[in-house]
Amino acid sequence: MSAPATAVSGAIEKSPGYWAGVGRRFRRDPVAMLALCLVLGLILMALLAPWVAPADPYRASMLRRLRPIGTPGFLLGTDELGRDMLSRLIHGARLSLLMGVTPVFIAFFVGSAIGITAGYIGGTVNTVLMRTIDVFFAFPSVLLAIALSGALGAGIFNGLLSLTVVFIPPIARIAESVTTAVRKIEYVEAARASGASAFTIVRVHVLGNVIGPIFVYATGLISVSLILASGLSFLGLGVKPPEPEWGLMLNTLRNAIYVQPWVAALPGLMIFITSVSFNLLSDGLRSAMDLKA
Amino acid sequence: MSTTPVASASPPGPLLSITGLTKHFPLKGGLLGGRKGVVRAVDGISFDVAEGETLGIVGESGCGKSTTARLMVDLIRPDAGDIRLGGRRLGHDMSVRDMRRQVQMVFQDSYASLNPRLTMEDAIAFGPMVNGMSEQAAVACAHELLHKVGLEPRRFAGRYPHELSGGQRQRVNIARALAFSPKVVILDEAVSALDKSVEAQVLNLLCDLKAELGLTYIFISHDLNVVRYMSDRVMVMYLGEVAEIGPVDALYSNPSHPYSRALLAAMPSMDPDRRTHEAPLQGDPPNPINPPSGCRFHTRCKLVDDVCSRQSPGLYLQEQKGHLAACHIAIPGSGHKHAGQAS
Amino acid sequence: MLIYILRRVIYAIPVAFGVSVVCFMLVYISPGDPLTSILPPDASAQLQAEMRRIYGFDRPLPVQYGLWLMKILQGDLGTSIATGRPVAQELGKALGNTLMLAVLATLIGFILGSLFGFVAGYFHNSWIDKLASFISIIGVSVPHYWLGMVLVIIFSVQLNWLPATGAGPGGSDAWKWNWEHVKHLILPAVTMSVIPMGIVARTVRALVADILSQEFITGLAAKGLLDRGIFGHVVKNAAPTALAVMGLQLGYLLGGSILIETVFSWPGTGFLLGQAIFQRDLPLLQGTILVLALFFVTLNLIVDVIQTMLDPRVQRS
Numbered sequence: 001m002s003a004p005a006t007a008v009s010g011a012i013e014k015s016p017g018y019w020a021g022v023g024r025r026f027r028r029d030p031v032a033m034l035a036l037c038l039v040l041g042l043i044l045m046a047l048l049a050p051w052v053a054p055a056d057p058y059r060a061s062m063l064r065r066l067r068p069i070g071t072p073g074f075l076l077g078t079d080e081l082g083r084d085m086l087s088r089l090i091h092g093a094r095l096s097l098l099m100g101v102t103p104v105f106i107a108f109f110v111g112s113a114i115g116i117t118a119g120y121i122g123g124t125v126n127t128v129l130m131r132t133i134d135v136f137f138a139f140p141s142v143l144l145a146i147a148l149s150g151a152l153g154a155g156i157f158n159g160l161l162s163l164t165v166v167f168i169p170p171i172a173r174i175a176e177s178v179t180t181a182v183r184k185i186e187y188v189e190a191a192r193a194s195g196a197s198a199f200t201i202v203r204v205h206v207l208g209n210v211i212g213p214i215f216v217y218a219t220g221l222i223s224v225s226l227i228l229a230s231g232l233s234f235l236g237l238g239v240k241p242p243e244p245e246w247g248l249m250l251n252t253l254r255n256a257i258y259v260q261p262w263v264a265a266l267p268g269l270m271i272f273i274t275s276v277s278f279n280l281l282s283d284g285l286r287s288a289m290d291l292k293a
Numbered sequence: 294m295s296t297t298p299v300a301s302a303s304p305p306g307p308l309l310s311i312t313g314l315t316k317h318f319p320l321k322g323g324l325l326g327g328r329k330g331v332v333r334a335v336d337g338i339s340f341d342v343a344e345g346e347t348l349g350i351v352g353e354s355g356c357g358k359s360t361t362a363r364l365m366v367d368l369i370r371p372d373a374g375d376i377r378l379g380g381r382r383l384g385h386d387m388s389v390r391d392m393r394r395q396v397q398m399v400f401q402d403s404y405a406s407l408n409p410r411l412t413m414e415d416a417i418a419f420g421p422m423v424n425g426m427s428e429q430a431a432v433a434c435a436h437e438l439l440h441k442v443g444l445e446p447r448r449f450a451g452r453y454p455h456e457l458s459g460g461q462r463q464r465v466n467i468a469r470a471l472a473f474s475p476k477v478v479i480l481d482e483a484v485s486a487l488d489k490s491v492e493a494q495v496l497n498l499l500c501d502l503k504a505e506l507g508l509t510y511i512f513i514s515h516d517l518n519v520v521r522y523m524s525d526r527v528m529v530m531y532l533g534e535v536a537e538i539g540p541v542d543a544l545y546s547n548p549s550h551p552y553s554r555a556l557l558a559a560m561p562s563m564d565p566d567r568r569t570h571e572a573p574l575q576g577d578p579p580n581p582i583n584p585p586s587g588c589r590f591h592t593r594c595k596l597v598d599d600v601c602s603r604q605s606p607g608l609y610l611q612e613q614k615g616h617l618a619a620c621h622i623a624i625p626g627s628g629h630k631h632a633g634q635a636s
Numbered sequence: 637m638l639i640y641i642l643r644r645v646i647y648a649i650p651v652a653f654g655v656s657v658v659c660f661m662l663v664y665i666s667p668g669d670p671l672t673s674i675l676p677p678d679a680s681a682q683l684q685a686e687m688r689r690i691y692g693f694d695r696p697l698p699v700q701y702g703l704w705l706m707k708i709l710q711g712d713l714g715t716s717i718a719t720g721r722p723v724a725q726e727l728g729k730a731l732g733n734t735l736m737l738a739v740l741a742t743l744i745g746f747i748l749g750s751l752f753g754f755v756a757g758y759f760h761n762s763w764i765d766k767l768a769s770f771i772s773i774i775g776v777s778v779p780h781y782w783l784g785m786v787l788v789i790i791f792s793v794q795l796n797w798l799p800a801t802g803a804g805p806g807g808s809d810a811w812k813w814n815w816e817h818v819k820h821l822i823l824p825a826v827t828m829s830v831i832p833m834g835i836v837a838r839t840v841r842a843l844v845a846d847i848l849s850q851e852f853i854t855g856l857a858a859k860g861l862l863d864r865g866i867f868g869h870v871v872k873n874a875a876p877t878a879l880a881v882m883g884l885q886l887g888y889l890l891g892g893s894i895l896i897e898t899v900f901s902w903p904g905t906g907f908l909l910g911q912a913i914f915q916r917d918l919p920l921l922q923g924t925i926l927v928l929a930l931f932f933v934t935l936n937l938i939v940d941v942i943q944t945m946l947d948p949r950v951q952r953s
Contacts, residue, residue: 012414012446012447012450012451013448013451013452014412014451015412015451015452015453017410017453018409018410018453131650131654132654134654135655135657135658138651138652138654138655138929138932138933138936139655139658139891139925139932140887140888140890140891140892140928140929140932141892142888142894142895143891143892143894143925143928143929143932146894146909146913147658147659147662147921147925148665149913150909150912150913150921151662151665151666151918151921152666152667153667185405186400186402186405186406187405187406187407187408187416189363189368189400190398190400190406190466190469191408191419193366193368193393194393194419194420194423194424194473195389195390195393195394195423195424196419196423200423204408204411204419205408205411208408209408209409209410223776227777227779227780230779231781231895234781234898235894235895235913236914237913250781250782250785254785257785257788257793258793261789261794262789264785264789265782265785265786265789267782268779268782268783268785268786269782271779271782272777272778272779272782275777275778275779276773276774276777279773279777280773283773
């Protein structure tokens, strides 16, 4: 362009972008909105736990052990050490959500980076990266999480580390698969024919088109991560007593099922509700994104 | 975007010169995924394109037209052969980056050619920005190009691909190619997917742009009528090789190569008195993995002779007709029983 | 196609090696001296020295891996710290128990899941579909160890119909297929079947809905094929993928049985694993994980091959 060009005077008509369309469709889906409210509610509850919970979750009393639901002052009963169940459940949301969401969050970034790189560069790099990922895929996720946790030892950090390692391979795989598909489409070819660097092409053309499916897949993994994380605590790995965490609470209350069965079942109910909410949220997101914008 | 007359500025000789271009795709198979054979997509083709002309390329599917196009913009690396632009050799006197600024391509699938997440102005502005232009200038350039291809910037610059029709998208693709101020634009089946009426509009646009900007086109299509309308010269490809190349009117009215003849005879005519009585071309094109020996067309040729299976004919310039044909019949003294007979 | 099968088998070998490397490394990522991981704390100095020599702890890592691998290939999976018995022996018994449970659970999950999925897909977008989808979402979201507890509460504690734990009188060593023993199998198997059921239901529903919406079905209906004919056709087209999913679920159950087996004290590999973790019995942990993972790899391989043989469209390059 030798002569300097001037842009059109006055505003151009701007169409709403892709994500705006997704948001609109999502808002119209009642189930998805309900799930969103539930998830936000749970997160809020976790963040505001010290202010929302009626009692101290650590305060034990041997006199008040295993009271049933509806006991005055202890709305959802007490656990095997006399601690208020309601407060422990509310506080438990913090660790349970943390252990559930964080590994997927980290794995999303690491896995996407690995997968997109492998998918775009292709060739030997792709083969090496994906075969290494395949080795981890050779383990059923529960087994791998337990193997790593078992070897590393109990503790929150070890639990987070194991779970992150468990979730990186599936995300990397999806990322590689979607990137490889997008790479073959003509607009990427056209971008390559423009002389742009690989990095620029990935940033402008590839990323926007692959992030969506990967993100939806990752949100679908959150419920699995929640169940797995609580499962680790249930087995004695992961969170250690006296911290309130739903899976750990199920563990310590196991023998109480003969005395106060419904109190003992409460933590699991929380895991269940949270897991269903995240699943419905993920499904709603997928529906909102599936149709062409 | 210069509008100076072409003749005064350019050196003599062809603008684009292709020599011996070859691309074989490896076939994976076997136990360890090793090579099982090659697909000889393009096998040593050579041709020139003069500045300001439109060269049409025709042929059946799988003849190597699209591969040739991609080789010319380095989307695929050739195994052998030279590409020269304005006398400068790609890879030696000229970098790939330089060439990409001068040779641009428009693809067949108008929807897949555009990033669904980018607005039209962003899509067009991407190229200039990559080449160093500021965002503001690039967007302004994009608006001007939209105007040039007949899409009002106020209405179209902020839109997404799915909101445009096929014809409109293809105009955007053309604008995008022009954003580089290229000398050569390769149109790979660019209008094939459009409705006929829209196709006519886009073709007219292409002709106008060519005249205004002094462009050189390479027009690839399987539609012989459109090629005749658009091209100055035409090249017929068969199974990765050039069968015939010459001025379009001369070639269409008097083709030398039996394949060109069959191809042109296969064009249905609007004249009810000129009905086709038998299929001019028998059978399916043979496999590019294992092409026939000698002249690749000899297995389907009605005028085949012994020499055809033994020896591959090179392109031979027929002085009287002005086109080059790769056929033993055209080469006097080749050993073919009809050799040297102009028909 | 034989070439594909052979290639798939060959491809599985480096994966198996990779798996063994990961298992090998488990001992090393564990805190502390590897020697304390494989020997009880009160082992004699002489025994420690001997172990050091056998395992080669003072040798470079790749050499240690080689030594370990050779022992594995000879069938020696090490000795459990807690019981003193060879790991292979402990595993053998436990594996049988888990297989029993897992196979039963997979069958239940597959049958019920296919039923739900088929009905949902056949009447897709109707209320039946929504209901079935809802149920399958629940199936996938429920923490199965909690579900086990709930079932125990209902059927053992409250109703006293079924036992809560264990594998029956005489334990797993004296297993017989009588009610006394089988009643111990019911709750764990049902609990275990929920997740596969959810996944199979989802998959089958998608398959059936997809097949029914394809144009060739309209063609069949136009030809006057009765509902039964279409049914058979749908089954034929959906079967390969559904079976593949079932096979994979079996693999997951085998590997992931630890949670359910812990809840029900079912003496399977998962229970063994739980004990190994609790007692920090690393040879047992390592050996069990290695065997389970290799089982999974083999199962994947078999499923892949069978799927290729059944479905001519699955042509891998």
